[in-house]
Amino acid sequence: MSAHPPESSDHGVNDTAFTPLWSNDTDEIVLTGKNDSSRALQTLASGTDIPLNEPPQAVEQWNRGEHGEFPQTDAETSAAPRHAVLEDGRYIQDAHATLVSVQPSTIVHTSASERTHYVAPSGEVLGVVDFRIRTPSGSRSENRTVSHAVTQTRVSETRLLADGNVVARQNQTQRPRLTYSELAASKEPTTLTLEATIETTVRTTRRTCREYNATQGTCSAWDGQTNYRSESITVTDSIDVQPYQL
Numbered sequence: 675m676s677a678h679p680p681e682s683s684d685h686g687v688n689d690t691a692f693t694p695l696w697s698n699d700t701d702e703i704v705l706t707g708k709n710d711s712s713r714a715l716q717t718l719a720s721g722t723d724i725p726l727n728e729p730p731q732a733v734e735q736w737n738r739g740e741h742g743e744f745p746q747t748d749a750e751t752s753a754a755p756r757h758a759v760l761e762d763g764r765y766i767q768d769a770h771a772t773l774v775s776v777q778p779s780t781i782v783h784t785s786a787s788e789r790t791h792y793v794a795p796s797g798e799v800l801g802v803v804d805f806r807i808r809t810p811s812g813s814r815s816e817n818r819t820v821s822h823a824v825t826q827t828r829v830s831e832t833r834l835l836a837d838g839n840v841v842a843r844q845n846q847t848q849r850p851r852l853t854y855s856e857l858a859a860s861k862e863p864t865t866l867t868l869e870a871t872i873e874t875t876v877r878t879t880r881r882t883c884r885e886y887n888a889t890q891g892t893c894s895a896w897d898g899q900t901n902y903r904s905e906s907i908t909v910t911d912s913i914d915v916q917p918y919q920l
Contacts, residue, residue, distance in 0.1 A: 685739025769805035817883035
């Protein structure tokens with residue numbers, strides 16, 4: 675995994691499996707002068723990246739744990755990774771679908787500026803979806819009121835596409851976990867796309883005074899009208915991968 679590692683293991687991954695997982699971290703060997711064999715692997719990992727013959731299962735376990743801890747928000751808040759692309763509709767704001775992980779997989783740096791993301795022909799994609807709802811402001815006067823309320827909001831469906839073809843679906847979740855199988859190896863990369871449809875419905879109520887008492891300055895009878903307006907937007911995130919038997 676490419677990141678700055680936390681100080682200790684988590685998500686049920688033991689220390690022995692945890693230590694070799696991290697690459698692209700700062701390599702600084704700290705020598706204590708003690709001959710402590712139990713810390714030998716940790717010392718080695720702090721100074722270099724440890725090569726592995728295949729993607730370790732601990733990576734998938736760690737990623738699922740991190741994925742499960744993504745914040746759950748309310749309709750007024752959208753949580754997004756820094757690299758997420760946010761989109762706005764009329765009511766739906768700061769919406770995104772963001773790929774978190776394709777696993778099992780490995781990244782090979784073929785040159786200083788090029789890399790290839792190899793994935794197993796069968797695996798899973800972890801993603802997150804979030805958004806917030808902008809409820810319009812109402813208005814009020816002596817003879818007229820307008821109010822708005824959100825009556826429904828949801829991620830109706832998430833989909834995984836391979837080169838534009840839907841290979842998996844999941845309903846009503848903001849932390850999709852989608853499996854794929856039998857991706858064919860070829861010279862050209864395969865584009866995996868996470869796609870999510872977000873829906874909301876806003877109720878607008880308008881009340882107009884029918885009988886106004888000028889002496890008391892109040893309305894004694896109102897005429898009301900209610901209508902509903904729905905909105906749906908689709909957000910996506912894509913990654914190019916190379917299917918390969920890892």
